[in-house]
Amino acid sequence: xxxxxxxxxxxxxxxxxxxxxxxxxxxxxxxxxxxxxxxxxxxxxxxxxxxxxxxxxxxxxxxxxxxxxxxxxxxxxxxxxxxxxxxxxxxxxxxxxxxxxxxxxxxxxxxxxxxxxxxxxxxxxxxxxxxxxxxxxxxxxxxxxxxxxxxxxxxxxxxxxxxxxxxxxxxxxxxxxxxxxxxxxxxxxxxxxxxxxxxxxxxxxxxxxxxx
Amino acid sequence: xxxxxxxxxxxxxxxxxxxxxxxxxxxxxxxxxxxxxxxxxxxxxxxxxxxxxxxxxxxxxxxxxxxxxxxxxxxxxxxxxxxxxxxxxxxxxxxxxxxxxxxxxxxxxxxxxxxxxxxxxxxxxxxxxxxxxxxxxxxxxxxxxxxxxxxxxxxxxxxxxxxxxxxxxxxxxxxxxxxxxxxxxxxxxxxxxxxxxxxxxxxxxxxxxxxxxxxxxxxxxxxxxxxxxxxxxxxxxxxxxxxxxxxxxxxxxxxxxxxxxxxxxxxxxxxxxxxxxxxxxxxxxxxxxxxxxxxxxxxxxxxxxxxxxxxxxxxxxxxxxxxxxxxxxxxxxxxxxxxxxxxxxxxxxx
Numbered sequence: 261x262x263x264x265x266x267x268x269x270x271x272x273x274x275x276x277x278x279x280x281x282x283x284x285x286x287x288x289x290x291x292x293x294x295x296x297x298x299x300x301x302x303x304x305x306x307x308x309x310x311x312x313x314x315x316x317x318x319x320x321x322x323x324x325x326x327x328x329x330x331x332x333x334x335x336x337x338x339x340x341x342x343x344x345x346x347x348x349x350x351x352x353x354x355x356x357x358x359x360x361x362x363x364x365x366x367x368x369x370x371x372x373x374x375x376x377x378x379x380x381x382x383x384x385x386x387x388x389x390x391x392x393x394x395x396x397x398x399x400x401x402x403x404x405x406x407x408x409x410x411x412x413x414x415x416x417x418x419x420x421x422x423x424x425x426x427x428x429x430x431x432x433x434x435x436x437x438x439x440x441x442x443x444x445x446x447x448x449x450x451x452x453x454x455x456x457x458x459x460x461x462x463x464x465x466x467x468x469x470x471x472x
Numbered sequence: 473x474x475x476x477x478x479x480x481x482x483x484x485x486x487x488x489x490x491x492x493x494x495x496x497x498x499x500x501x502x503x504x505x506x507x508x509x510x511x512x513x514x515x516x517x518x519x520x521x522x523x524x525x526x527x528x529x530x531x532x533x534x535x536x537x538x539x540x541x542x543x544x545x546x547x548x549x550x551x552x553x554x555x556x557x558x559x560x561x562x563x564x565x566x567x568x569x570x571x572x573x574x575x576x577x578x579x580x581x582x583x584x585x586x587x588x589x590x591x592x593x594x595x596x597x598x599x600x601x602x603x604x605x606x607x608x609x610x611x612x613x614x615x616x617x618x619x620x621x622x623x624x625x626x627x628x629x630x631x632x633x634x635x636x637x638x639x640x641x642x643x644x645x646x647x648x649x650x651x652x653x654x655x656x657x658x659x660x661x662x663x664x665x666x667x668x669x670x671x672x673x674x675x676x677x678x679x680x681x682x683x684x685x686x687x688x689x690x691x692x693x694x695x696x697x698x699x700x701x702x703x704x705x706x707x708x709x710x711x712x713x714x715x716x717x718x719x720x721x722x723x724x725x726x727x728x729x730x731x732x733x734x735x736x737x738x739x740x741x742x743x744x745x746x747x748x749x750x751x752x753x754x755x756x757x758x759x760x761x762x763x764x765x766x767x768x769x770x771x772x773x774x775x776x777x778x779x780x781x782x783x784x785x786x787x788x789x790x791x792x793x794x795x796x797x798x799x800x801x802x803x804x805x806x807x808x809x810x811x812x813x814x815x816x817x818x819x820x821x822x
Contacts, residue, residue, distance in 0.1 A: 408561020
């Protein structure tokens with residue numbers, strides 16, 4: 261990591277918005293959108309990895325994502341606008357009302373240059389499946405907090421059907437961290453534990469589906 | 473050693489001495505609905521149901537504690553929230569109590585005598601106490617003032633308050649702490665032997681230790697000062713190692729540790745200060761065979777049982793609905809086999 265990346269990560273973890281903003285503005289002043297991406301993406305990735313390793317708290321992951329989301333919004337687009345027909349990733353919270361995981365995933369996907377569709381929270385499995393099928397999203401990312409909600413991902417998966425163009429179902433949340441076998445049991449296509457996982461999984465699935 | 477009563481077994485372990493065997497604390501409250509052949513909503517309507525089911529399940533598993541607890545959403549309901557019932561899981565809290573734009577001052581703490589749900593818990597606790605006297609400890613549960621705001625405000629708004637509005641946080645704690653103390657003390661007065669202080673946000677998985685020291689730790693100190701009985705702190709599956717010194721300094725007697733905690737390291741850090749409560753993986757338990765259940769119990773006891781100061785429990789504090797009965801019976805049998813003091817030499821699996 262270069263010095264700016266280290267500084268940006270530190271500034272995020274200490275919630276120093278002013279320093280974060282100045283580092284992003286310096287990168288933008290060089291007229292290089294890639295410079296901004298080189299700060300934001302790796303910082304969020306490392307923060308997510310360090311949470312997964314038990315070094316950081318979820319609070320820090322959430323606030324880092326939110327600061328990046330806010331600053332990128334204030335500073336204007338740093339990614340080339342996705343083409344009108346480019347794929348959209350659906351994101352929602354199944355049954356539970358808590359949105360923290362969903363917001364972390366949304367922030368990471370946006371920082372990664374993806375178009376996203378936020379389906380909200382407290383969603384019934386059939387309701388979410390219908391929305392994803394209606395919108396023809398190639399990937400549906402679902403966050404849950406409660407174990408009982410995680411088990412009902414199976415209903416969601418069944419409601420998505422078996423068509424070749426059905427949305428690929430990606431799950432995340434505490435129950436899936438605590439029980440590594442759970443994602444398979446509910447027939448999810450993939451499981452992610454961090455915002456970085458969400459980005460990598462989305463890239464992989466889109467590459468695979470484009471190759472079909 | 474003569475066989476001890478359940479209460480003697482638990483209190484000896486809490487005193488960091490070896491009882492006759494490792495105590496077993498299975499929270500089987502939710503499963504009582506199945507035991508009585510009822511739906512979950514119907515089951516929680518009457519305190520008599522909880523009492524009857526708890527006593528039956530305790531006897532079947534030879535568990536060493538009873539729980540006066542119904543479900544975590546009950547306190548949220550007492551504050552005005554709407555509980556969402558499921559057919560196969562614990563009742564869940566619905567939308568946060570406060571809409572995002574509403575001020576903290578619009579929160580209204582519950583008046584316990586006026587809360588039908590809280591009254592049922594007190595009635596169940598008193599009825600259990602009348603049935604078991606001093607032979608079985610009864611655990612009450614109180615959501616910590618520090619963690620409860622996740623239900624009051626929603627996770628994201630609360631984290632923003634915690635990090636960016638310390639004055640707002642202080643005002644919220646000024647409201648939550650007396651409410652928590654009143655609820656804990658009401659359960660103690662009804663017959664609870666100790667209070668499980670449910671504090672998932674104390675885990676460094678969720679809140680960094682430095683922030684916890686300045687917020688949740690101070691909250692626990694203030695809260696415990698007004699609770700008229702012993703407490704144990706449950707982190708609800710979160711890691712505990714980094715905050716064990718802090719938890720011990722709050723005066724709590726024990727800590728519920730997470731599945732990602734290394735029990736051996738936790739044991740070394742807790743020695744003589746905190747009783748370890750845990751840490752079977754309740755979610756994975758759904759897929760365990762009886763043989764796997766025995767192996768997990770044996771490993772946990774081998775890592776944390778020596779010298780007392782250990783109570784076998786799941787890592788979250790509630791056994792999930794769909795764990796097979798045979799698995800739970802295998803857990804109970806394994807404690808009787810491998811938990812007898814002095815402990816047999818037992819391999820510790822990596």
